[in-house]
Amino acid sequence: MEASDVLDLYRACERDGVTIWIDGGWCVDALLGEQTREHGDLDVAVRRGDAVRLREILTGMGYLADPKPDDTDWNYVVRRADAAAVDVHVFEHDAEGTVTYGIAYPAQSLTGTGIIAGEKVNCIATQWMFTFKTAYPPAPKDLADVRALAARFGFDVPDTHR
Template sequence: ERNLPLWIGGGWAIDARLGRVTRKHDDIDLTFPGERRGELEAIVEMLGGRVMEELDYGFLAEIGDELLDCEPAWWADEAYEIAEAPQGSCPEAAEGVIAGRPVRCN
């Protein structure tokens, strides 16, 4: 088990905060600590996935039929933050639930 903090964004973050799936999602928006990108890539590969495309803000990966839209956050004094996002973009505490599991949202 790895201790890699991740944050769910986009439509899945809304659903996690509501505690229910409201619609079909085309991808999963993930935010990860930028300096630990290699660990996220290793997890993707361990799960049978691969990095598909480099983007100006991060990368796309796929695991089976799931598309992951991955964006780094960077340590900023007291917490991880997404570049050009409001302060508090990556909270430490879980703010939602997906499939009965608490998740961090941004």
């Protein structure tokens, strides 16, 4: 998944009035303002009310379902023939900001902005991205992401990610 692929999707969503937030490794790079590693996919968060339209946009861009046994309506992957993949995370909040459906994105986690290839994008807020990245046993790429966020933003790296 290249930066141009990320921005093509981001722009298509903006044109259609669909707000997405960049998550995962691309979010880390957006927060850092530079690409630090290769990315096999793009993780995006989207409101439940925009999920159908996002899927239509993705289909129009050549992304097709890549079914997995643990797929749900709120978390699934789509893939293009060239192997570019998007991992879609759907959520919904009530009027008070409490998660009522899908992926548990606290409302305040959806306040970040970052830069990908010189363009501003919505993404997971820095503190929340660090929290999310340190909440599970790390793969080598996660260790690098956590260390980069810690170095740039002054977070303490937990023992599990040293």
